[in-house]
Amino acid sequence: MLGTTAVGKSSLISQFMTSEYLHAYDTSIDDEYGEKSVSVLLDGEESELIFIDHPCAEMSPTSCLATYTSSPHAYCVVYSTSDRQSFKVAEQCLQALWKADAIRTKAVILVANKTDLVRSRVVTAQDGKSMATSYDCKFIETSVGINHNVDELLVGILTQIRLKQQQQQKTKGSSREGEQLGGGGFPKLRGTRTSASLKVKGLLSKVWARDSKSKSCENLHVL
Template sequence: MLFKLLLIGDSGVGKTCILYRFSDDAFNTTFISTIGIDFKIKTIELKGKKVKLQIWDTAGQERFHTITTSYYRGAMGIMLVYDITNAKSFDNIAKWLRNIDEHASEDVVKMLLGNKCDMTERRVVSRERGEKIAADHNIKFLETSAKMNVHIDTAFYDLAEAILEKMPNQPEEPRGVTVQANNGPTSSGGCC
């Protein structure tokens, strides 16, 4: 199974760091803005099934908006990311939610991540505010830290599990093909 996931949010909130922490278990302190779009693939095991996660990392800057909205199509899960030390990134979550409504399928699974939760001394967005906006939109909420690897795996596994639960149960594939010969009377001299 292949699940297409999307990371969206303002520039600098840590989307790329979240992706690299999950896919490569790596963290880079050097900030390089994503140009357009990037993606990684990671295969996980979920409820006894192998699931390939194709995770798209979008640029947060407005100038890439027209490029990135086309990637909403076909997305099965979307992680909205804000930075707990940046009030504007939190305020813009409403804008990102509108983008999802406009460009993504209506059954897409959404999750809200308040990133950089390790930076408690610089926090400007309370956990309660994150929980409230998530509850208002009926989406799951987690506070994460790509740097300290807090709830990163949990976020991806929870999102993938929610997608899996929404999928219709697929019947088991047949294990083999049975061929039966027709031993009825045959006519001679005829065709076929």
């Protein structure tokens, strides 16, 4: 769990402990590192999630990431919709994750918390979605106060972890196939017309991918 103080990271974790997806209500707390674990049953498969609520109030996001002894499977970057500075810190966290190449390989979700504080809101939903799209991560708005989207976030974290792991396995499998084919594994293209049309298709696919990312950044059940 990343983000500045008073954005609701600990409150979110505490609320996770009451989720309807809990299996056998198995929780444990490590006071020294602020770790809490919970067993979640999703799609007939049980997984243990360990949440690390790291005290990083006086540390830079980069330093905070460097303190983890093992690489987490997911990162929740939390900010408060009523605190513009916390939104800036969230972007610093995303920048640190991007530089570490974590967004490409790990589940990363930008969480806009405290949406129930409507009158004091200073960060719009569009602001959050735009930043999530820019950093190619997921986005969700939550409120611990009224239990809004908390279960959805918990399920989304686990779903994104599983999807990312499946993607990594597919990538490894395709790289092995490429090695077996030898070299590039594909025949050379003949004629400029074919290569030109492929370039156009490639350009269009990038545009379509960008559009689909902006639309699907709130869908935590797809990559």
